[in-house]
Amino acid sequence: MSKNVLVVAETKNGKLRNVSFEALTIAQSVADGGEVAAVLFGSGAAAYLEEISRYGAARLYVSDHEALSTYTAEAYTQALASLIQEVQADIILMGNTAIGKEVAPRVAARMGMGLISDCTSVETNEGNLVFTRPIYAGKAFEKKTFCKGKEFATLRPNNFEKVIKPAQTELVSFQPEIQDLRKIVKEIVKKTAGGVDLSEAKIIVSGGRGVKSAEGFQPLRELAEVLGGAVGASRGACDAEYCDYSLQIGQTGKVVTPDLYIACGISGAIQHLAGMSSSKIIVAINKDPEAPIFQVADYGIVGDLFEVVPMLTKEFKKA
Ligand code: FAD
Numbered sequence: 001m002s003k004n005v006l007v008v009a010e011t012k013n014g015k016l017r018n019v020s021f022e023a024l025t026i027a028q029s030v031a032d033g034g035e036v037a038a039v040l041f042g043s044g045a046a047a048y049l050e051e052i053s054r055y056g057a058a059r060l061y062v063s064d065h066e067a068l069s070t071y072t073a074e075a076y077t078q079a080l081a082s083l084i085q086e087v088q089a090d091i092i093l094m095g096n097t098a099i100g101k102e103v104a105p106r107v108a109a110r111m112g113m114g115l116i117s118d119c120t121s122v123e124t125n126e127g128n129l130v131f132t133r134p135i136y137a138g139k140a141f142e143k144k145t146f147c148k149g150k151e152f153a154t155l156r157p158n159n160f161e162k163v164i165k166p167a168q169t170e171l172v173s174f175q176p177e178i179q180d181l182r183k184i185v186k187e188i189v190k191k192t193a194g195g196v197d198l199s200e201a202k203i204i205v206s207g208g209r210g211v212k213s214a215e216g217f218q219p220l221r222e223l224a225e226v227l228g229g230a231v232g233a234s235r236g237a238c239d240a241e242y243c244d245y246s247l248q249i250g251q252t253g254k255v256v257t258p259d260l261y262i263a264c265g266i267s268g269a270i271q272h273l274a275g276m277s278s279s280k281i282i283v284a285i286n287k288d289p290e291a292p293i294f295q296v297a298d299y300g301i302v303g304d305l306f307e308v309v310p311m312l313t314k315e316f317k318k319a
Pocket of ligand 1: 207208209210211233234235236237248249250251252253254264265266267268269270271272275285286287288291303304305306
């Protein structure tokens with residue numbers, strides 16, 4: 001049965017997020033002849049029409065409503081709920097990003113819909129969509145399906161294929177009713193500038209308590225730079241004040257899915273694995289051969305990170 005799919009696209013630092021294209025690709029496969037549309041909130045959204053059209057959306061909904069120019073959960077929730085009604089979407093897909101994690105449950109609760117979050121795969125079984133998601137910090141996976149109503153799911157970023165399917169995309173401007181906002185954002189001050197964004201990085205060099213100090217992160221930064229990657233950290237390293245919490249990966253930090261994750265001096269606690277175990281290739285560098293991280297690693301190097309990491313940097317520089 002054909003279904004109308006609405007993809008909530010997102011930008012970060014002026015670029016459409018990868019997960020928006022992944023969601024549009026999933027949307028194509030589940031629409032079954034129904035319409036695939038996208039919505040993009042924020043000022044200047046119309047400028048992304050061409051990119052969105054490369055992934056097969058028939059329409060791109062944008063709004064110049066002042067309350068949507070900067071993200072707030074309240075305004076986005078109201079706008080998305082009214083758009084879902086307006087376009088009669090059967091399936092709503094959105095990235096399991098910081099915004100997705102805030103907005104999706106609010107919209108679902110407001111509209112009395114079910115929500116399946118942080119999905120790592122979507123399949124069709126006898127006409128029903130089956131969503132797979134990790135549970136118990138990634139120790140197990142559960143498969144879920146909706147019994148009734150609209151189907152709303154958030155997708156784990158950088159986990160799905162994105163397939164280009166050019167389409168003629170119509171730009172549609174809409175005016176949602178947004179009222180009784182309890183707060184507005186006056187200004188956003190960035191904490192860090194430059195470097196590769198951790199949540200979008202294809203390569204992450206991550207440090208744990210084994211780096212021993214803030215200075216100990218320097219060899220990791222050098223390796224990340226040579227590889228064009230980002231630096232991440234375990235909570236152990238953040239708690240020890242070797243680096244900022246914005247780098248923390250894991251259950252209570254960021255969930256990342258890079259092509260290559262290099263864990264340096266990280267033991268591999270379950271809470272850390274929850275944030276990185278779906279990385280495509282995991283390399284662990286640890287001086288303890290019994291460290292649990294080796295159980296999830298594709299490649300393991302037993303050794304002192306202060307010897308191994310500079311060696312890798314030197315070799316990659318030659319390449
Ligand atoms: P450690 O466990 O101390 O491991 C350090 C490792 O470095 C060891 O394996 C050691 O062999 C190795 N090492 C030491 N020196 C060297 C060297 N010179 N060369 C090579 N290897 C060396 N943790 C997270 O990471 N992310 C989370 O989001 C998170 N959320 C949590 C939520 C809750 C509710 C709780 C209770 C815990 C959470 N934790 C999280 C903490 C987690 O349980 C671990 O304590 C933490 O991940 C350990 O960090 P670590 O691996 O850096 O340190």
